[in-house]
Amino acid sequence: DVKVTQSSRYLVKRTGEKVFLECVQDMDHENMFWYRQDPGLGLRLIYFSYDVKMKEKGDIPEGYSVSREKKERFSLILESASTNQTSMYLCASRAGRDYGYTFGSGTRLTVV
Amino acid sequence: GQQVMQIPQYQHVQEGEDFTTYCNSSTTLSNIQWYKQRPGGHPVFLIQLVKSGEVKKQKRLTFQFGEAKKNSSLHITATQTTDVGTYFCAAWFLSGNTPLVFGKGTRLSVIA
Numbered sequence: 416d417v418k419v420t421q422s423s424r425y426l427v428k429r430t431g432e433k434v435f436l437e438c439v440q441d442m443d444h445e446n447m448f449w450y451r452q453d454p455g456l457g458l459r460l461i462y463f464s465y466d467v468k469m470k471e472k473g474d475i476p477e478g479y480s481v482s483r484e485k486k487e488r489f490s491l492i493l494e495s496a497s498t499n500q501t502s503m504y505l506c507a508s509r510a511g512r513d514y515g516y517t518f519g520s521g522t523r524l525t526v527v
Numbered sequence: 528g529q530q531v532m533q534i535p536q537y538q539h540v541q542e543g544e545d546f547t548t549y550c551n552s553s554t555t556l557s558n559i560q561w562y563k564q565r566p567g568g569h570p571v572f573l574i575q576l577v578k579s580g581e582v583k584k585q586k587r588l589t590f591q592f593g594e595a596k597k598n599s600s601l602h603i604t605a606t607q608t609t610d611v612g613t614y615f616c617a618a619w620f621l622s623g624n625t626p627l628v629f630g631k632g633t634r635l636s637v638i639a
Contacts, residue, residue, distance in 0.1 A: 457631035515560055515572030
């Protein structure tokens with residue numbers, strides 16, 4: 416089975432801190448995605464990447480950046496954390512367009 | 528932007544009753560996928576539908592893609608407590624390797 420591993424299950428950070436959320440997949444998938452999930456708002460796409468060093472903005476990229484230096488790792492960076500970035504963050508990967516997404520277990524981030 | 532509307536937002540059923548969630552778009556969809564997220568968990572891929580009028584079954588779950596490829600449904604026969612969770616549809620609008628667009632989900636509660 417494909418595994419998508421997110422480094423932290425729960426994280427508490429202070430306002431203004433730089434936050435790194437790590438995601439690693441073990442099945443050589445080309446495509447990787449970062450979503451945030453909030454009650455009533457569903458899954459919203461932050462950034463995605465189809466190849467190493469490639470990144471594309473999703474629907475809500477403001478306040479975030481990403482890094483993909485290696486194929487298996489896709490990092491989400493909160494440049495200066497704010498309380499409105501308190502959320503569940505989900506990383507996903509897929510082998511290609513005709514395949515389903517495999518999600519990580521999520522990181523619940525609280526910014527205080 | 529393009530979106531898929533999912534209804535209902537919530538559904539409470541008695542164990543043994545049937546359940547249906549609907550996914551609608553004003554634009555023709557390329558493909559559609561369905562995911563299930565258990566409480567406290569992450570979305571898990573269930574199935575993909577590609578062809579107009581396609582019907583697929585997984586045990587008590589029946590998935591349907593409309594003839595015009597603008598809507599889809601997930602029907603669960605004789606719900607069980609293990610069916611509890613949020614069901615998401617997710618669709619592509621264009622050909623090519625674009626990210627999925629997720630509906631906001633239907634949260635199913637099953638009363639034993």
